[in-house]
Amino acid sequence: MSQLAFAEPAISAAVIELSGVEKRFGSLPVLNDISLKVYQGEIVALLGASGCGKSTLLNIISGLLPPENGVITLQGEPIERFRRWHKLGYLFQEDRLLPWRNVRQNVNFGLEAGNLGREERRQRVERVLKLVGLEGFGDAWPHQLSGGMRSRVALARSLVVEPEILLMDEPFSKLDPQIRSTMHDELLRIQQLTNMTVVMVTHDVEEAVVLADRVVILKPHPGRIHQISAVDLPRPRVPTGKTVTEQVRLLRLEV
Ligand SMILES: Nc1ncnc2c1ncn2[C@@H]1O[C@H](COP(=O)(O)OP(=O)(O)OP(=O)(O)O)[C@@H](O)[C@H]1O
Ligand SMILES: [Mg+2]
Numbered sequence: 001m002s003q004l005a006f007a008e009p010a011i012s013a014a015v016i017e018l019s020g021v022e023k024r025f026g027s028l029p030v031l032n033d034i035s036l037k038v039y040q041g042e043i044v045a046l047l048g049a050s051g052c053g054k055s056t057l058l059n060i061i062s063g064l065l066p067p068e069n070g071v072i073t074l075q076g077e078p079i080e081r082f083r084r085w086h087k088l089g090y091l092f093q094e095d096r097l098l099p100w101r102n103v104r105q106n107v108n109f110g111l112e113a114g115n116l117g118r119e120e121r122r123q124r125v126e127r128v129l130k131l132v133g134l135e136g137f138g139d140a141w142p143h144q145l146s147g148g149m150r151s152r153v154a155l156a157r158s159l160v161v162e163p164e165i166l167l168m169d170e171p172f173s174k175l176d177p178q179i180r181s182t183m184h185d186e187l188l189r190i191q192q193l194t195n196m197t198v199v200m201v202t203h204d205v206e207e208a209v210v211l212a213d214r215v216v217i218l219k220p221h222p223g224r225i226h227q228i229s230a231v232d233l234p235r236p237r238v239p240t241g242k243t244v245t246e247q248v249r250l251l252r253l254e255v
Contacts (some may be wrong), residue, residue, distance in 0.1 A: 013076060015040050015165060015197040016061060021070030023056055029222035030056050034070070036216065036225065041195040045208035045215045047255050053223025054201040055093050058167045061199065062090045074165065086114045089163030091171045093201070095154040097142040103129070103153050104138035110157045128156045131186060133179065147174045155183065159190065168200040172207065181239075184211060188235065205255060209247045210237045217254050227254050 014037035023031040031053045038044050046054045059065035061072065063079055072079040074088075089110070097106050107125045116124070129135055132152040142150060151174045158166060172180045188211065191198060202208050208215045212231055219226040229251065231237075237244050 013040070014038060014073070015042075015075055016199065017071075017073045018061070019071045021057075021060060021067045021072065023053070023060060023065070023067045031060075031067070032222040032224045034223070034225060036228075038197055038199055040197055041191070042213045043191060043198040043200065043211055045212035046199065046201045046218060047203070047205060047208055047215055047251070048218030048223070048226075049220050049255070050203075052218045052220035054218060055169050056223070057218075058090070058169050058199065058201060062088065062167055084164065086161060087164040089158035089161050089166040091154050091158040091166075091168040093169040095150045097150055097153055099142050101142075102138065103134065103140050103142070103145070106142065106153055107156045107160050110160045114161070124160050124162075125156075128160045131159065131190075132156045133182070148176060148179060151175060152179075152183075162194065163196055164194075166196050166198045166200075168198065170201050170203065173203065180207075185236075187211065205248050205251050206239050206244070209233075209244050209251065210239055215251060217251070229254075 016036070016038040018034050018036045021031060021034040022029070034057065046057065048054055056065065060067050063082070063085065074082045075084060077083070098109065101109065104125055107128060108121055111121045111124065126138070129138055132155050134149065134152055134156065137145070137149070142153070145153065151171065155171055158168065172183055175183060184207070190196070200211070209231055215229045215231060216225060217227045217229070218224065231247060233243055233247065
């Protein structure tokens with residue numbers, strides 16, 4: 001791993017660019033001077049203590065929350081002019097399933113803003129349910145699902161739009177280790193296939209090292225970037241592999 005602070009890959013244009021982003025809630029400064037470029041096809045993991053502003057940062061990138069200061073561009077457009085929201089997938093920290101919709105309808109929700117035909121939508125929903133291991137659960141209601149199943153529905157909803165930019169807030173934290181590892185493989189497979197750009201929040205340093213091209217460590221009060229480390233390891237990365245364990249150890253010292 002390169003320990004160079006602010007190491008950046010020498011590839012293509014930034015898909016997400018934040019410059020001098022600041023956010024306050026009332027008098028509480030939450031994010032201070034966040035500048036970050038995320039490049040096409042990268043997986044960037046955000047790590048940091050609870051309350052350091054990770055979810056707030058994703059909310060800002062997703063356009064849901066305006067910052068007090070700073071400039072944000074998405075795919076080269078200032079966020080105010082960005083038009084490809086239908087190609088942005090956002091998996092929230094809470095699953096945000098609609099209780100009055102079954103699983104299939106919840107996943108379909110992600111497509112309702114687009115202009116796909118009914119049959120294309122149906123096929124996509126079925127495909128993505130299979131992908132997350134929920135084939136056959138399309139008619140189930142959210143209250144009938146386990147926590148892990150609910151978070152897979154949320155994952156399916158964020159993937160069904162075939163995102164160019166995918167924001168994920170602790171997407172795998174409620175999954176048992178075996179399903180989590182399957183989901184990691186799926187995420188990497190989809191990412192390779194589509195070259196989508198991913199920003200994900202995790203508390204799990206090992207998960208960050210296994211998945212990410214770069215790991216951004218935030219420190220709290222106010223949330224700010226402490227370190228950015230490139231994970232220069234060949235894939236697939238095995239969690240128990242010696243090099244992965246070593247990198248996990250190094251990052252733990254910083255988090
Ligand atoms: N809507 C809000 N109104 C007021 N304060 C907020 C709001 N949302 C977040 N905060 C505050 O902003 C800070 C950062 O919150 P945020 O949810 O971004 O943290 P986080 O890094 O995602 O934490 P966690 O790891 O626990 O999810 C916290 O102090 C939180 O109390
Ligand atoms: Mg959070």
